[in-house]
Amino acid sequence: MNCNCAEKLKQKLEPFLKNYTEGSLIPILQKAQEVYGWLPDDVLEHIARKTGVKPAKIIGVVSFYTQFRTKPVGKNLILLCQGTACHVNGSAEIERVIRDILKTEEGGITEDGKFTYNNVACLGCCSLAPAMMIGARTFGKLTRESVVEILNEY
């Protein structure tokens, strides 16, 4: 997917691309995702041209790591923890409730563009299980009811 982003945005990447050294592809991709929110094809092509790394290799790296997204996301990104402690404490049921409310599958954007939810391996807040993050905020000890309340706040 392309973003057809303005040139201005691409300029934000320039200082990082200029300092490219062998091995620094991952930090550049992380920076690009920070700027755009996701990694559009045209941005990846731009990175390939500027660094001389083959596009196939870039796609290989992007598809390997879970952090990288090749599709845009909603305004608020929900990271629903599916770690062991959360699983034991009922994260599957929490996911079902979220899916019902948002009416979208994992990775999709809600109709109003407000949310995307992704399952993640472990947020490391196991004592708060089941837990999720929205943006930088962590919510713990989720129940069917509290999830509804939290989503209504946004």
Added chain:
Amino acid sequence: MNIKVGMGSCGIAAGAGDIFYNLEKAGLKPAPVGCNGMCNLEPIVEIDGKMYTQVTDIDEILNGTKLPLETKQNQSRIALRNCGNINPENIDEYIGSGGYAPLNLTPEEIIGQLKVSGLSGRGGAGFPTWFKWQAARDSAGDKKYVICNADEGDPGAFMDRAILEGDPHTVLEGMIIAAYAIGADEGIIYVRAEYPLAIKRLETAIEQARERSYLGDKFDIKIKAGAGAFVCGEETALIASLEGERGMPRLKPPFPAQKGFWGKPSNINNVETYANIPWIIQNSGMAANTKVFALTGKIVKGGLAEVPMGCTIREVVYDVGGGITGGKEFKAVQMGGPSGGCIPASLQDTPITYEALAATGAIMGSGGMVVMDESSCMVDMARFFLDFTCKESCGKCVHCRIGNRRLLEILERICDGNGRENDIDLLEELSEEIKAGSLCALGQTAPNPVLTTLKYFKNEYEDHIKNKKCPAKCCKPLLTFSIDLTKCKKCSLCVKRCAADAIDDFTIINEKCTKCGICADVCKFEAVNVT
């Protein structure tokens, strides 16, 4: 007044940030400290040594209406010795606690002390640390690296995060000692991108250590944020990732100590291993005989526990963890994450040592300890871990890439009630082949959760396959919901809450029921039977 607020990620998630802000607003000078391990009691405020837990209103502690905690948890802390005691963003407090003491030893003496201490890798494999250091020291080369593996990917484990957030300087000092011992001039910390607070505190700590010249020309450290791949915890995959490649493991030897980052000798240890090193050197090679565990799941006092090696699982679960939540029965403990196994309650007197745990079929692992009660289904647990390993397999070895996928499919059909007669034999056979045919530890250990649950809970598998029943009442497709009209008071709460409109005249219509279980949860009269 000396005020400390626990400001680890879990403390902040529980509301410690607001408490901290309110204390400052009240004109006090609180200091942020790391996690002290009592995650179940967050947010925690300590005033002049008195500990107040689950604080919601600072007035309550200031005017004395809230009482402090009477006893602290009984633990032996080495790796976590400073967590929760010092401000991780203040190097002077670390120095004040004995950190960055001058080193009057030769590199050989340091390695000798490590050998005496018997320190083994805390990341899971338990390989003797001194041996790795000696090998890296003996490798020829003018450029060597010291790498810290902080890519803590085990679901259900957060020991490394707590150390990085609570006491980053001890990790830096451990790496500085390692660099001196093996002759390295560059250090790298490979840390999970999911740990933003840990990264921030490490950056601050590195900056402070540079100002005091603990880091600088001779040896400096930089941080690389991982991009989310469990397999990068394997050292050769970690190196590939540092080099900007897909994180895929390669065959050893050559070991990283011989040919590591950019082909140069590299020493890789885990966060907890490095955190032990300054203590060992300060105590002239005394054995750091503890292990940190992240105690989670169905346990009353979940959190971090650093316990002496050799204590039993029972002691950790009951004495440190306070037993099982809701008065339910202890069923099993899962140790070592996706590479480990489930140890049944009948073996709870197993001492926590590398050997004794390996004998059960589980492993010590990095320290995740997930406690399960009677409502946890063991087949579902095996399915859960296989789902994780399938997603995280790098795809290099056929056995790991495809074999684990087949294992998962078999487990899924058993959980869905479509298990076949010979599925148990098939699981065992396939598991052994995957173990034999995989290159790295991820594939070699992936079938462990299947093998240990089969070993100790075979009857649960048989119930799923032959009787189409889940004894733990966890696998939804195998459950049937019905209303016991002799107990039902016709309050209609279940009818109102049923999203599938599946309750008609206080009878559950099986064709419509989605088996979400909400009717059983909301019923005050226990009139919903689950079978």
